[in-house]
Structures are given as structure tokens and as C-alpha cells.
Amino acid sequence: MKAVWAALVAVLAFAGAAHADSFPSRNITIIVPFSAGGPSDAMARILAERMKVTLGQAVLVENVTGAGGSIGVGRAVQSPPDGYTISFGHLGTHVANGAVYKLNYDLVADLVPVVLLPSNPMIVVSKNAVPATSLIELIAWLKSRPSPATAGTAGAGSGSHIAGVYFESAAGIKLQYVPYRGTGPALNDLIAGQIDVIVDQTSNSINQVRAGTIRAYAISDEKRLVSAPEIPTAQEAGLKGFTMTLWSGMWVPKGTPKEIVTKLNAAAVEALSNPGVKKQMENLGLEMTPQDQLTPEALGARQKAEIAKWWPMIKAANIKME
Known part of the structure; x- marks a missing residue:
């Protein structure tokens, strides 16, 4: 019986490796949990347009709105862990929502980080x-x-x-x-x-x-924007203690093979290093992620650190579902 189980495990491992090797073989969808035309939608579409070059398949954006983004994230969580559905989100959707809504998923345990995006x-x-x-x-x-x-x-x-x-x-x-x-x-x-x-x-x-x-x-930054230097920081304008950066990221459902996560990360990193993409991002007032932070591990660490920082503040402010 042990030999049968060992053989079955080997077959499944081979099948998983073969699946990862052939990825992607069809369109990939990025789920943006907000309406079209907003900041998350704009960033996702810029990235999708470039990522398709590396991946060799179309990268589509689907807007799934409602409940502060938690419905869209939930859709991604429930998708097959095959790399064809990516969850796009930020501090609000992948940190704060865990303290505001009674989610039927865990923001850390049920998602695998792919890449930390501009802020x-x-x-x-x-x-x-x-x-x-x-x-x-x-x-x-x-x-x-x-x-x-x-x-x-x-x-x-x-x-x-x-x-x-x-x-x-x-x-x-x-x-x-x-x-x-x-x-x-x-x-x-x-x-x-x-x-x-x-x-x-x-x-x-x-x-x-x-x-x-x-x-x-x-x-709400410590320095002025390069793309809009005429706008002062809150500190310069006379308000101390108002500093906040809204970072974004991409995740996939738990169970997605590591090889596929690596391919998606590589496509996103290539897109972010492209001069045309960088120019578009900077024109939107976005701050590019340092090269050494463009890893799944960096996003995972940021998400956990921000949960530890913001959840107590959110609960103390009694922010609840509207």
C-alpha cells in the first residue's frame, strides 16, 4: 500500500510540474475589486498591458465591486489555484478589510503574495x-x-x-x-x-x-511628489502627524504552484522596469517600489506588518461595515 501511495504522490508531483511548465496557455485575469476608472483599475491596466508581452497571453482586468473591495478579493480567493486569476489590491482590501468585515476567508492564509507594487x-x-x-x-x-x-x-x-x-x-x-x-x-x-x-x-x-x-x-508623505512639486506635504502645510502611504500588490489563491508564482512575479517585475510603464506610473504620482522589494516575500512581510499596525487603530476608531 505504501508503494501505491508513493507512486500516486510522484504522479501528482509530475502532473503539477508539467502544468507549471506549460503556464500560461490561456488568458489570465486580474480581479480589481473597485470600479473602472479608479486608481487601482488604472494601475492594473498599465501592468496588464505590459505583462502580456512576457507571459505570451492576454492579461485581462475584471472589475468586481462592492463591500470595500472584499467581494472582489473573495472572488479571487475562491478561484482555482492555477495562476489564471490574480487578486489586485492594497492596504484597504488586503489589510483593513480584515478588521472591518466578517470575511469568509483569511487575507494571509488564503492568498499567496506575488509582488509588491508602486505606492x-x-x-x-x-x-x-x-x-x-x-x-x-x-x-x-x-x-x-x-x-x-x-x-x-x-x-x-x-x-x-x-x-x-x-x-x-x-x-x-x-x-x-x-x-x-x-x-x-x-x-x-x-x-x-x-x-x-x-x-x-x-x-x-x-x-x-x-x-x-x-x-x-x-x-500625506514626508516629501513632495516629483510629478507635482507644487503640492505641499501635510507637515509643510501646517498639519503634523498625517503621514500615510497606500501600497498595492498582487496575490493568487493559496495552493498555486511556486513555479507559477515565480513566472507571474517575473512578468510583473519586467513590466515595472519598463521605461514606458515607469513613466505612466510616475505621471500618476505613484512611487516605484525599490528593486530589492519586488519579491513575494517582501509583499508578505509588508502585509503582515501593516495588519499589526492598522488593525488596532481601525478597531479603536470603531470602523465597521457601512
């Missing part, structure tokens, strides 16, 4: 009708209102929600959150004047800031 400082933006022209004036305006200003988010526990709560704490103000299926539609409503502010990913808002359709006050 975003957050940016405080408002509709043009807001009278403030500086961050200090904005904070004064927010404090003087008889009712809290409306702030768009991508849902409870999303990056924009966490950043908003962080901004509230640092500035001593109160906001009324309006959840959307992504910050893309939230930004559209900000431009239209339907909401007052967003503490948004820079990559989502920067082009509208440049176009003059919304107003920017500060970014």
Missing part, C-alpha cells in the same frame, strides 16, 4: 466651491461648519476611508462619509460638487487637480 501618498482634495485655499483654511472651514462636510470613500475600511479617519484625528475635525463602489465614481461626484472632500489616492485625483476641476491642499 500612493494620499492627497486632501475638495470641490472648487469650497472657499479654503490652503490646508489650514480648509481645516478651519471644516471646523466652522454646523454639520460635518461630506467625504467620499470607496467603502468602509477602504484606503480613502482609513485616510479620512486618520485626517479627522490629526486635524481635530469630523467628516460625514459617503461610500461609493470605488474612488473613481466618488471623484466624479466631487467634480460635480455633490460631495465636499476626499482624502484620495494621489493617482486618482492628480489629473483633475492639474486640470483645475478640483482643489488640492496637501499630500
Whole structure:
């Protein structure tokens, strides 16, 4: 009987190796858990367009929205562990959601890291009708209102929600959150004047800031953006203690063969080193990941460290599903 089991294990191992060797043989799908047109969608599409060159197969983007991104991540978790479904996400979807929602999956145990992607400082933006022209004036305006200003988010526990709560704490103000299926539609409503502010990913808002359709006050980084040096840091603008970077990453379902993870990582790393891709990312205000951090291990370590950092803060702020 032992000999039979040994033979079966050997056959399965050979079959798995052969499957990994032939990967990919069909289209690959990146599940973006937010609506089309938002910052996550933009980054994923830039990467997908280049990754197909290395992989030799089309890399498609599917937008699966709802519940702060947890529905899209859940779809990826439940997919076959064969490398053909990639979960795209960030600090909100793959860290914060574990403290906000009662998930039917484990963000660490049920996903395998692939690559740590470029990061975003957050940016405080408002509709043009807001009278403030500086961050200090904005904070004064927010404090003087008889009712809290409306702030768009991508849902409870999303990056924009966490950043908003962080901004509230640092500035001593109160906001009324309006959840959307992504910050893309939230930004559209900000431009239209339907909401007052967003503490948004820079990559989502920067082009509208440049176009003059919304107003920017500060970014949540320790240094100014190379692509937008006219926007001060929160520290420079008079608000201390508001520093936050929204990093992104790619994961696959647990059980995906290591050889396939390695191939996907190599394709992503090649894409990120491509001059055209780098230029597109930098134009969005994204900060490129250092070369030595472009590994599955680096993403796994970052995710675990951020869970340890943010979960206690989120629970203390009583952030729950909206």
C-alpha cells in the first residue's frame, strides 16, 4: 500500500510540474475589486498591458465591486489555484478589510503574495466651491461648519476611508462619509460638487487637480511628489502627524504552484522596469517600489506588518461595515 501511495504522490508531483511548465496557455485575469476608472483599475491596466508581452497571453482586468473591495478579493480567493486569476489590491482590501468585515476567508492564509507594487501618498482634495485655499483654511472651514462636510470613500475600511479617519484625528475635525463602489465614481461626484472632500489616492485625483476641476491642499508623505512639486506635504502645510502611504500588490489563491508564482512575479517585475510603464506610473504620482522589494516575500512581510499596525487603530476608531 505504501508503494501505491508513493507512486500516486510522484504522479501528482509530475502532473503539477508539467502544468507549471506549460503556464500560461490561456488568458489570465486580474480581479480589481473597485470600479473602472479608479486608481487601482488604472494601475492594473498599465501592468496588464505590459505583462502580456512576457507571459505570451492576454492579461485581462475584471472589475468586481462592492463591500470595500472584499467581494472582489473573495472572488479571487475562491478561484482555482492555477495562476489564471490574480487578486489586485492594497492596504484597504488586503489589510483593513480584515478588521472591518466578517470575511469568509483569511487575507494571509488564503492568498499567496506575488509582488509588491508602486505606492500612493494620499492627497486632501475638495470641490472648487469650497472657499479654503490652503490646508489650514480648509481645516478651519471644516471646523466652522454646523454639520460635518461630506467625504467620499470607496467603502468602509477602504484606503480613502482609513485616510479620512486618520485626517479627522490629526486635524481635530469630523467628516460625514459617503461610500461609493470605488474612488473613481466618488471623484466624479466631487467634480460635480455633490460631495465636499476626499482624502484620495494621489493617482486618482492628480489629473483633475492639474486640470483645475478640483482643489488640492496637501499630500500625506514626508516629501513632495516629483510629478507635482507644487503640492505641499501635510507637515509643510501646517498639519503634523498625517503621514500615510497606500501600497498595492498582487496575490493568487493559496495552493498555486511556486513555479507559477515565480513566472507571474517575473512578468510583473519586467513590466515595472519598463521605461514606458515607469513613466505612466510616475505621471500618476505613484512611487516605484525599490528593486530589492519586488519579491513575494517582501509583499508578505509588508502585509503582515501593516495588519499589526492598522488593525488596532481601525478597531479603536470603531470602523465597521457601512
